[in-house]
Amino acid sequence: MSAGTGDTAPARAAQPSAAANGDAQPVISLRDASFGYGDKRIVMGVDLQIRRTETVALLGANGSGKSTLVRGLLGVCEHLGGQVDVLGRPLAKFSQRYLLGYVPQRLPFTPTTRATVSEIVAVGRIARHGLFGRTTARDRRLIAEAIDIVGLGDFARHDVSTLSGGQQRRVLIARALAAQPEVLVMDEPMAGVDIANQHLLVAVIRRLVEGGATLLVVTHDLAALRPVLHRAVTMEAGRIASDVPLPPVTAGAFDALTGEFDGAPGELPGHCHDVTDLSGPPTGSLLAPVYSPGGPRA
Numbered sequence: 409m410s411a412g413t414g415d416t417a418p419a420r421a422a423q424p425s426a427a428a429n430g431d432a433q434p435v436i437s438l439r440d441a442s443f444g445y446g447d448k449r450i451v452m453g454v455d456l457q458i459r460r461t462e463t464v465a466l467l468g469a470n471g472s473g474k475s476t477l478v479r480g481l482l483g484v485c486e487h488l489g490g491q492v493d494v495l496g497r498p499l500a501k502f503s504q505r506y507l508l509g510y511v512p513q514r515l516p517f518t519p520t521t522r523a524t525v526s527e528i529v530a531v532g533r534i535a536r537h538g539l540f541g542r543t544t545a546r547d548r549r550l551i552a553e554a555i556d557i558v559g560l561g562d563f564a565r566h567d568v569s570t571l572s573g574g575q576q577r578r579v580l581i582a583r584a585l586a587a588q589p590e591v592l593v594m595d596e597p598m599a600g601v602d603i604a605n606q607h608l609l610v611a612v613i614r615r616l617v618e619g620g621a622t623l624l625v626v627t628h629d630l631a632a633l634r635p636v637l638h639r640a641v642t643m644e645a646g647r648i649a650s651d652v653p654l655p656p657v658t659a660g661a662f663d664a665l666t667g668e669f670d671g672a673p674g675e676l677p678g679h680c681h682d683v684t685d686l687s688g689p690p691t692g693s694l695l696a697p698v699y700s701p702g703g704p705r706a
């Protein structure tokens with residue numbers, strides 16, 4: 409995958425300075441925003457700006473309103489006040505929902521799900537072009553690239569129900585990527601994922617960050633994701649309690665088991681053998697238009 413300006417573009421550090429984008433227009437902007445259900449306000453008075461290429465963790469206790477804030481951005485709960493702009497458009501006028509790629513916490517697959525990894529990821533293309541478009545060679549290439557980015561190239565034809573929970577989470581990331589989103593929103597990507605697969609997920613997210621992705625990640629697990637985060641926003645009782653920049657992590661890979669950093673950046677533990685090489689920036693074209701500052705593409 410290209411890092412935004414072609415295959416020859418140098419890979420960015422995993423944690424580029426968010427301040428470098430400080431003057432850019434936010435891709436997500438909330439001013440005194442409220443969200444809720446019916447007329448009941450759950451999230452209140454939120455001011456939050458997320459700029460392109462930032463990776464922001466949304467933290468907080470159970471019930472603090474993290475998911476409601478995300479649902480509000482996705483347009484699936486009520487916007488009850490304040491100004492909310494997504495990709496420069498007021499939320500009510502933001503119709504290109506696929507540009508906010510969503511990776512849900514709950515895995516939607518059951519043991520009886522009969523669909524291959526490729527078929528699931530193809531849904532991302534449908535989200536972009538609708539149900540009735542023909543699958544083109546370009547669609548197939550983008551689907552393959554999305555699967556490759558998450559390190560599941562060897563599993564493309566496998567039934568998704570035969571994959572582990574951590575692998576299925578990566579399928580969902582690929583599905584979101586296949587729609588060529590401008591922003592990725594992930595809800596608890598580490599939930600229920602064992603340590604080895606957490607490493608793989610962090611490696612995948614690191615690739616996205618190095619490619620210039622813009623990420624909003626709801627998480628209870630700041631430690632595991634720490635190497636790829638620029639900011640931590642904490643919610644309490646529906647309000648933002650703190651919003652702090654995180655200094656770059658310059659050491660190697662984070663060991664979620666020991667809480668230490670070790671090895672070269674991107675290095676995976678020896679027992680993680682089920683993926684293709686995740687150590688470098690992605691190559692190809694899928695992410696290039698996604699992460700270039702030029703805005704939405706066809």
Ligand SMILES: Nc1ncnc2c1ncn2[C@@H]1O[C@H](COP(=O)(O)OP(=O)(O)OP(=O)(O)O)[C@@H](O)[C@H]1O
Nearest residue numbers: 445448450468469470471472473474475476477643
């Ligand atoms: N569909 C709904 N209808 C009414 N109230 C809801 C709905 N979903 C959530 N709530 C309420 O909104 C509040 C915040 O819930 P929310 O799911 O946003 O919290 P959260 O911070 O994401 O929690 P968790 O960490 O447990 O996922 C809770 O009091 C919850 O009961």
